[in-house]
Structure formats: C-alpha cells, structure tokens
Amino acid sequence: MLALIGTIPKKDFPLVSGTAALNGNSVSMDSHSIPINRGTPALVAAASMACDALGLPAPFSFLVGDIGLGDGSRKLYEHLKAHLPSMDARVIAFHYLQPDVDWHNQVLWALEEKGNLPVLIADAGYMYVAKMSGFAGTYDLFTPDIGELAFLADELAPHPFYTRGFILHEEDNVPKLVKMAFEGKNAASTLLIKGPKDYICTKEGIVATVDVPCVEALEPIGGTGDTLSGVVAALTYGGHPMAKAATIAAKVNRLAGKLANPTPATQVAEIIKEIPKALETILDDVE
Amino acid sequence: MGPPPELRTGCDLVIEFPLVEQLNILRVLEENSITPMEAVPVDNPLLKPVDLFQTRDYGRYLMVRAANMKLTIDKETLKIVNISGGGCPDVPYLGASLVGKDIRQAPPPKEVGHTLCGYALQLAYEEMMRQCSL
Numbered sequence: 001m002l003a004l005i006g007t008i009p010k011k012d013f014p015l016v017s018g019t020a021a022l023n024g025n026s027v028s029m030d031s032h033s034i035p036i037n038r039g040t041p042a043l044v045a046a047a048s049m050a051c052d053a054l055g056l057p058a059p060f061s062f063l064v065g066d067i068g069l070g071d072g073s074r075k076l077y078e079h080l081k082a083h084l085p086s087m088d089a090r091v092i093a094f095h096y097l098q099p100d101v102d103w104h105n106q107v108l109w110a111l112e113e114k115g116n117l118p119v120l121i122a123d124a125g126y127m128y129v130a131k132m133s134g135f136a137g138t139y140d141l142f143t144p145d146i147g148e149l150a151f152l153a154d155e156l157a158p159h160p161f162y163t164r165g166f167i168l169h170e171e172d173n174v175p176k177l178v179k180m181a182f183e184g185k186n187a188a189s190t191l192l193i194k195g196p197k198d199y200i201c202t203k204e205g206i207v208a209t210v211d212v213p214c215v216e217a218l219e220p221i222g223g224t225g226d227t228l229s230g231v232v233a234a235l236t237y238g239g240h241p242m243a244k245a246a247t248i249a250a251k252v253n254r255l256a257g258k259l260a261n262p263t264p265a266t267q268v269a270e271i272i273k274e275i276p277k278a279l280e281t282i283l284d285d286v287e
Numbered sequence: 288m289g290p291p292p293e294l295r296t297g298c299d300l301v302i303e304f305p306l307v308e309q310l311n312i313l314r315v316l317e318e319n320s321i322t323p324m325e326a327v328p329v330d331n332p333l334l335k336p337v338d339l340f341q342t343r344d345y346g347r348y349l350m351v352r353a354a355n356m357k358l359t360i361d362k363e364t365l366k367i368v369n370i371s372g373g374g375c376p377d378v379p380y381l382g383a384s385l386v387g388k389d390i391r392q393a394p395p396p397k398e399v400g401h402t403l404c405g406y407a408l409q410l411a412y413e414e415m416m417r418q419c420s421l
Binding site (some may be wrong): 008068070072096101128147148156157159162164169171216219225 | 298315345354369373374376379383406
C-alpha cells in the first residue's frame with residue numbers, strides 16, 4: 001500500500017481515510033469533493049494519476065481539515081498513531097501537517113514498534129517536524145526547495161522562518177548546503193531539491209541533477225512541489241530505488257509542466273492532467 | 288523571535304520583553320484574551336525571523352519569496368496569481384483565500400493565516416507592496 005497523509009484547507013472537513021477518486025479538477029472521498037488547487041489534494045491527485053499510469057493499486061489517503069490552527073492535524077496524528085502501523089503500508093508520504101514534535105515522535109515510534117519501517121517520505125510541514133525532532137535520518141526522502149534546503153542546513157533553525165541570514169546567503173551554493181544538512185544529521189537518506197536545477201543527493205553527495213526541460217514559469221505555481229512528491233511516491237511504490245525514483249520524478253514533473261504550456265498564473269490541476277503522458281515518455285527514455 | 292530549543296514544540300513564535308515588565312505585560316495580554324503558553328527567562332540570543340527577500344521578474348508577473356513562501360502577482364492587473372512554498376496547513380488555505388484577488392483589496396496574509404508560514408507570506412506581501420509602491 002502507498003499511504004498519503006495530509007490536510008485539506010477546510011475548517012469543518014472531517015477525518016477521512018480511503019481511496020480518492022479523480023473527477024476533473026477535484027478529488028472525491030467519502031462523498032466529499034475537494035478541489036485540486038495545491039497542497040495535499042494536489043499530492044493525492046498526482047500520486048493517483050501516476051499509480052494508475054504505472055498499473056499500481058490506487059493510493060490510500062488519510063485526510064483531515066485544518067486551516068492552520070493545528071486542531072485537525074492533532075486529530076490526524078492521534079489517528080495515525082493508533083491505525084497506521086497495522087495498515088502494513090510499503091511507502092508512506094507525509095505532507096501538510098501542523099508541525100508538532102511530540103505527536104510526530106509518537107507516530108514514528110508506533111511505526112517502529114511494528115518493526116520493518118516502511119519507506120518514509122516527508123514533504124512540507126512533516127519535513128519541518130521530522131528535522132526538528134532529530135529523527136531526520138530515519139526518513140528515506142525529503143523534498144525541499146532551495147529555501148527549505150537552507151533550513152535543513154541550519155542546525156539551529158526550528159522552522160524555515162528562522163533560517164539564519166548567513167546561511168540563506170549561500171543559496172547559490174547547493175553542494176555546501178547539502179553537505180551541512182547531512183553533516184548536521186538534518187537530512188533524510190535522500191534529498192530531492194527542487195529549483196531551477198533539481199538535485200538528487202545522498203550523504204555521498206550529489207548523485208544526479210535534472211534541469212531539462214527548463215520551464216521558468218513553474219516556480220511560482222503553487223502545487224508543483226506537491227505533484228513532484230506524489231510522482232516520486234508512486235515510483236517508489238512501483239519498486240524504483242529512491243534516488244532513481246527521485247530522478248525520474250523530477251524529469252516527469254518538468255515535462256508535465258512543459259506539456260501544460262504554463263504561465264506563472266497557471267493552476268496546478270492543468271499540470272496534473274499531463275502526468276500520465278510525461279511519465280510514459282520519460283520511462284520510455286529510461287528503459 | 289524563535290524559541291530556545293528546550294521550548295520548541297513545532298510552529299512556534301515567542302515575544303521577547305524585559306523581565307522586569309513581566310507582570311504588567313502578562314496582565315495586558317490576559318486582558319486581551321491572549322494567554323501565552325509559557326513565560327520564561329532566557330539567557331542566550333533568540334533566533335530572528337528571516338529578513339532576506341528574493342525577487343524574480345517574469346515580465347508580466349513578479350514573484351517575491353520570503354523564507355519558504357512565494358507570492359506572485361500579475362503586474363498589469365495587480366491580481367495575486369499564485370502562492371507557493373511553505374508546509375503548514377494554512378498555506379493551501381491562504382492560497383484558496385487570496386489567489387485571484389487584487390493585492391490591494393485582498394486581506395493581508397496575517398489576517399487569514401495562523402502559522403509561521405502565514406507570517407512568512409505576510410513578509411513577502413509587505414515586500415511586494417513596497418516594491419510595487421502600493
């Protein structure tokens with residue numbers, strides 16, 4: 001099972017779990033329709049689309065409403081602690097949750113107690129809390145952008161909001177920031193760094209870069225990082241080793257973006273529609 | 288400011304004040320229904336919020352990034368066309384609330400957001416307003 005975990009930007013959205021269905025520009029679950037604008041709905045849509053294209057079972061999602069107050073996230077953490085270990089997921093992608101170190105640790109320890117940790121991917125708020133917890137190395141993949149890489153490189157910063165200026169000034173020096181993140185034990189075993197050039201890194205250093213197709217308009221579009229996480233989660237679930245999955249996903253996300261012919265005003269749903277075609281093209285090239 | 292390591296729980300913000308003023312300040316906060324989680328003395332310097340901005344001009348569109356948050360507007364219409372980055376749950380909510388609105392009429396992110404990501408977007412918003420002389 002590929003499990004996807006995150007929040008929906010609606011205050012009264014209940015905690016739901018199951019397989020989401022794609023309907024045009026929205027996903028639906030338990031009779032709830034959720035627009036795919038950005039955030040976890042974009043992750044769910046992209047992963048579902050990629051799993052379908054790869055001939056894999058649809059992902060299983062755990063979702064709850066939270067508009068930033070943290071109430072929904074805490075409800076979800078509690079539910080995950082009780083139920084996630086028994087789901088026997090092979091890959092888990094954690095996404096937009098309110099960072100809460102105590103609850104993060106409880107969920108992680110519950111998974112560890114079950115034995116044989118699944119492949120763990122953390123993006124967005126869950127990547128922040130995974131770093132803050134001191135257990136970053138337990139994770140298999142983080143997907144930071146350049147600003148978030150500086151946060152991972154800063155051993156003192158508990159959130160990107162507090163990344164120190166002298167480290168932010170190093171944003172053009174990705175190899176240095178990668179080294180700092182791994183040396184400080186603040187990185188997952190693989191990093192997929194999103195930017196004008198995507199970097200795939202392990203503690204050995206940069207193992208791959210992806211910079212084509214170059215579509216400048218993708219950076220400001222909300223949700224393109226979420227689609228990337230969705231595609232890499234699906235590829236990992238399909239059995240690709242993490243660094244290879246991250247490299248393919250970076251190429252697929254760029255190509256899907258290009259196929260959507262975007263401007264900085266394009267919405268991510270237009271890009272998600274192009275994922276199957278992009279996936280097919282890139283996998284044909286790889287194989 | 289950022290809390291010292293022993294007080295960190297997740298998405299945290301602290302307000303620094305002179306210890307001698309503690310009683311007065313706690314009273315004022317309480318009168319305004321803002322109860323701090325803790326009030327503690329600290330010895331070491333606290334982490335400051337980011338104060339660096341990155342700006343990218345796409346011709347018709349302008350993007351400002353503060354920390355992990357990016358705000359993009361259409362320079363011709365002054366509409367907010369995209370919000371990206373961030374990781375706290377109010378980021379998608381801020382996107383749904385602000386995208387498509389004229390930045391002059393849209394509520395400032397600090398009125399809609401609840402987290403440090405929302406605060407970072409507020410800084411990007413203020414920098415955008417400054418750069419566009421609005």
